[in-house]
Structure formats: structure tokens, C-alpha cells
Amino acid sequence: MIRIGKLRASPIFFAVIGFFAIVDGSRFMLYTLLSAMLHELGHLAALRLCGAPVEEVVLRPFGINIVMGGGRMIGYRQEIAVALAGPLCSAVLAAAPYLWCVLVRPFEDALFLSAINAALTLLNLLPIGDLDGGRALRYALLLTLSPDTAEGAFDLVTLLLLVPLSVGAVWLLITTRYNFSLVLVCAYLLARLVRRRSGSPAAL
Structure with missing residues (x-):
């Protein structure tokens, strides 16, 4: 880890960023990174609103891990709110360029900005693994079930959804020969699930 x-x-975070920069060094790559950063800032803002001090922010290939200071914990409902704050931020960012074009005047790249933020919203709302929707589902299950039952149900839902998503991602890659980012996301989520079930530290 680099601190x-x-x-x-x-290190995998920098490898993924470098890979995408080499494959696509256009301004659209910059828009995508900026949109992802603002998405994560939505989580941070929600966490601060919950009164939790941030001790550390860990950048991972497809998201961040926020470590709260002083052993501070927040409730499951607050965890759900923090998880959904990112997609909410992305949804606002998806709507903003469209509304600007309608109410003020059109501008170049508005469609891409709306599309990339809409994609971030929809992808992260999927109830799978470390995605925001997955985190929200996990804490919702922990609210109603015993920890062991909740974790087992969460992993089962993740697997049942991740398999067809991965198949679809591979099919999309073969068909378009371009959309490889979803394949990388699926591979990353699958690796995280395997490490989690094996009890290994989730260092990815």
C-alpha cells in the first residue's frame, strides 16, 4: 500500500488507472475519473453528516474503503444511507447536464457526462458484493437477520447476480470488442467474494 x-x-489501483489511461487517454477518461471521484465524495459527505470522523481513505481499483477513527461505529441504517449517498450523487450529476441543456443551452459532451454518471448510478445500485447496492443490502439483512444468516444470504445473492452479470459482460466484450471495463469490475468482485468466503484478508 502507498500512503x-x-x-x-x-498498487492495483494505480495499475487499473494506468491501464485505462493507456487504452483511452482522451478527455472522456478524465470525465470518467472526475465522475467517479465525485461519486466517492458523496459517500464521504454522508459519513461526515453521520458524525463519524474519517481516519483513513483507502483507494481500491473500483471504489474506496473509508476507515472511521477512534473505533467509532455507526448504525446499520446510517451505513445504508452512506452506501446510497454515492449513487444519489451520481444520479444528480447525470441529470444536471441534461437539465442545463434543456433550461440554459446545449454544450459539447453533455450526453457523455449524463451517460457516464447514469452508468455509475445503475452499476453501483446492483446488490452485489462491494458495490454500493451490495453494501446497502448487507446492512439491511443485518438489521433483520442473525449475522451468520445475513452474511450467508448476502453472499448467495452476490453469487446469483454476479454470474449472469459476468456472462453478459464477456458477451458484450466479444460483441463490441471495446467494453472491457465491466469485465474487469466483475473479475474484481468475484475475486473479492472468493477471498471473503475463504477468510483471506480482502487486500484487493
Whole structure:
């Protein structure tokens, strides 16, 4: 791990960023990174609103892990709110360019900005693994079930949804020969699930 102040980054994070920069060094790559950063800032803002001090932010290939300071914990309902704050932020960012074009005047790249933020919203709302929807589902299950039952149900839902999503991602890659990012996301989520079920530290 590489550390700068409260920020820590997995080497795989830099590898993924470098890969996408090489494949697509256009301004659209910059828009995508900026949209992802604002999405994550939505989580941070929600966490601060819950009164939780942030000790460390860990950058991972497809998201961040926020470590709260002083062993501070927040409730499951607050965890759900924090998880959904990112997609909410992305949804607002998806609507903003469209509304600007309608109410003010059209501008170049508005469609891409709306599309990438809409994609971030929809992808992250999927109730799978470490995605925001998955985190929200996990804490919702923990609200109503015993920890062991909740974790088992969560992993089962993740697997049942991740398999067809992965198949669809591979099919899309073969068909378009371009949409490889979804394949990488699915591979990452699958690796995280395997490590989680095996009891290994989730260092990815």
C-alpha cells in the first residue's frame, strides 16, 4: 500500500488507472475519473453528516474503503444511507447536464457526462458484493437477520447476480470488442467474494 497522509492506495489501483489511461487517454477518461471521484465524495459527505470522523481513505481499483477513527461505529441504517449517498450523487450529476441543456443551452459532451454518471448510478445500485447496492443490502439483512444468516444470504445473492452479470459482460466484450471495463469490475468482485468466503484478508 502507498500512503499519503490519510490517503492509502492499493498498487492495483494505480495499475487499473494506468491501464485505462493507456487504452483511452482522451478527455472522456478524465470525465470518467472526475465522475467517479465525485461519486466517492458523496459517500464521504454522508459519513461526515453521520458524525463519524474519517481516519483513513483507502483507494481500491473500483471504489474506496473509508476507515472511521477512534473505533467509532455507526448504525446499520446510517451505513445504508452512506452506501446510497454515492449513487444519489451520481444520479444528480447525470441529470444536471441534461437539465442545463434543456433550461440554459446545449454544450459539447453533455450526453457523455449524463451517460457516464447514469452508468455509475445503475452499476453501483446492483446488490452485489462491494458495490454500493451490495453494501446497502448487507446492512439491511443485518438489521433483520442473525449475522451468520445475513452474511450467508448476502453472499448467495452476490453469487446469483454476479454470474449472469459476468456472462453478459464477456458477451458484450466479444460483441463490441471495446467494453472491457465491466469485465474487469466483475473479475474484481468475484475475486473479492472468493477471498471473503475463504477468510483471506480482502487486500484487493
